[in-house]
Amino acid sequence: MATTNDIKNGTVLKLEGNLWSVIEFQHVKPGKGGAFVRTKMKNVTSGKIIDKTFNAGMKIETANVxxxxxxxxxxxxxxxxxxxxxxxxxxxxxxxxxxxxxxxxxxxxxxxxxxxxxxxxxxxLPPSVEMTIVYTEPGLQGDRSTGGTKPAKVDTGYEIQVPLFLDQGTRVKVDTRTGDYLGRVKE
Missing domain, CATH: 2.40.50.140 (Nucleic acid-binding proteins)
Known part of the structure; x- marks a missing residue:
């Protein structure tokens, strides 16, 4: 058995028969009343995210992951x-x-x-991966201004938004958490 003092990001807790992974936590000591721990947790199997508050020093059950x-x-x-x-x-x-x-x-x-x-x-997954653009519409002459994007399909078939000047065959860096384009990969 652990206590709320042992809660850290990535800790997996066993609550009500389900496994919950701690995304964020914050120890709070108000001026009046007892201290508590505010957490944001994600259900490991369903992906549902909840906010839960524990009293400080409360016993919790952690899962062996x-x-x-x-x-x-x-x-x-x-x-x-x-x-x-x-x-x-x-x-x-x-x-x-x-x-x-x-x-x-x-x-x-x-x-x-x-x-x-x-x-x-x-x-x-790692925070970012390198992928190759397998299909995108060609950029038009004069479309080199900043801010413009177009859809591009990468190796896995996933579609991301890339700047207008990128062409097929270009290696790009992609954020695995959001799917955002991070930049070109220097060959």
Missing amino acids: DRRDYQYLYQDGDDFVFMDTSDYDQITVPAATVGDAVNFMLENQNVTIALHDGSPLYVD
Whole structure:
């Protein structure tokens, strides 16, 4: 058993039979009354986000979550196959668990998978990935002004907004949390 003093970002708590990952937390000591901990948590299985407040020093149950490095190998129907980089064991992760990460996963890319009692909870990608634009409309002469964007399809089939001057075959850096274009990759 842990207490609210042990809460940190990324801690996984067991509440009402569900697993919740702490996104944000704040210890609050008001001038009047007892201290408390305000948290924003995400349900590991459904993705639902809630705000919850705990009294300071309250006992909480933490879940044992093992985060390990894996390499994405290939897609097998609706499932995804990953290889543990330390012992070369392969695991199959269902598409529902992978979620939106599929938009940014390229073969042989390293990811972190959180496991609880041997079952995968979620796939964690690096903050940004390098992708290639496979299709975009050509930019028109004179459209080099700042601020203009156009849709572009990347290796995974995901569509992002890029500046007008970028063409097919250009390597770009993409934010995996928001899907935003971050810049061109220097070859």
